[in-house]
Amino acid sequence: MKSVKENLIDINSQICNSSKESAFETTPQVIVVTKYVTIDRAIEAYQAGLKNFGENRIEGFLEKKKHLPDDAVMHFIGSLQTRKVKEIINEIDYLHALDRIKLAKEIDKRANHVVKCFVQVNVSGEESKHGISPEEVIPFIKELETFKHIEIVGLMTMAPLTEDKSKLRQYFNQLRTIKDKVQLLNLAYAPCTELSMGMSNDFNEAILEGASYVRIGTKLVGE
Numbered sequence: 239m240k241s242v243k244e245n246l247i248d249i250n251s252q253i254c255n256s257s258k259e260s261a262f263e264t265t266p267q268v269i270v271v272t273k274y275v276t277i278d279r280a281i282e283a284y285q286a287g288l289k290n291f292g293e294n295r296i297e298g299f300l301e302k303k304k305h306l307p308d309d310a311v312m313h314f315i316g317s318l319q320t321r322k323v324k325e326i327i328n329e330i331d332y333l334h335a336l337d338r339i340k341l342a343k344e345i346d347k348r349a350n351h352v353v354k355c356f357v358q359v360n361v362s363g364e365e366s367k368h369g370i371s372p373e374e375v376i377p378f379i380k381e382l383e384t385f386k387h388i389e390i391v392g393l394m395t396m397a398p399l400t401e402d403k404s405k406l407r408q409y410f411n412q413l414r415t416i417k418d419k420v421q422l423l424n425l426a427y428a429p430c431t432e433l434s435m436g437m438s439n440d441f442n443e444a445i446l447e448g449a450s451y452v453r454i455g456t457k458l459v460g461e
């Protein structure tokens with residue numbers, strides 16, 4: 239198995255190339271997704287210089303957080319059950335999968351700080367995917383106005399598994415277009431400047447469309 243450092247050198251050079259090629263002046267932050275790997279491997283990632291960590295299950299999240307240094311930034315990237323919010327919300331730096339009002343209400347009730355959230359959008363319309371439909375994004379965000387503990391920092395999506403690069407770019411482009419529309423609303427609680435998109439198989443396409451956070455597991459730390 240390659241070291242995280244070796245993998246990171248390769249990923250960073252791809253990111254650098256895609257960022258240069260991209261029309262958007264963003265070099266994305268890398269969130270290393272550690273959901274498949276051990277605590278030791280996560281610590282290796284930290285020592286290789288990665289500071290943003292992503293987990294999609296409560297148990298794994300809390301365990302990794304406990305063992306990583308305090309300056310690790312913890313991203314919860316999975317769907318969160320409403321009844322589990324109280325167990326974890328005050329441990330989260332960024333939540334990537336806000337997708338329903340009921341969840342927002344529970345977060346607002348349980349959080350003791352302003353939680354930075356991404357609204358998850360299902361750009362492909364695949365039924366198996368979480369997230370709200372593109373047309374619902376603006377009405378959804380408008381409904382969040384009264385929630386004091388929620389800040390919408392951006393939008394997140396997962397593209398379908400496909401080798402078709404132009405299709406992938408279309409999905410990511412679509413997310414960016416919606417993000418731009420939300421930004422134009424000028425809502426204090428929803429600056430919506432960020433795009434969380436791109437995983438091991440499609441981060442280059444996401445960067446070409448302006449990703450500001452890529453979430454990479456397999457190609458950085460292994461399966």
Ligand SMILES: *Cc1c(COP(=O)(O)O)cnc(C)c1O
Nearest residue numbers: 271294315437438453454455456
């Ligand atoms: C697992 C996961 C990733 C990382 O996937 P890889 O293909 O291993 O890079 C990214 N985002 C979310 C939401 C995930 O659940």
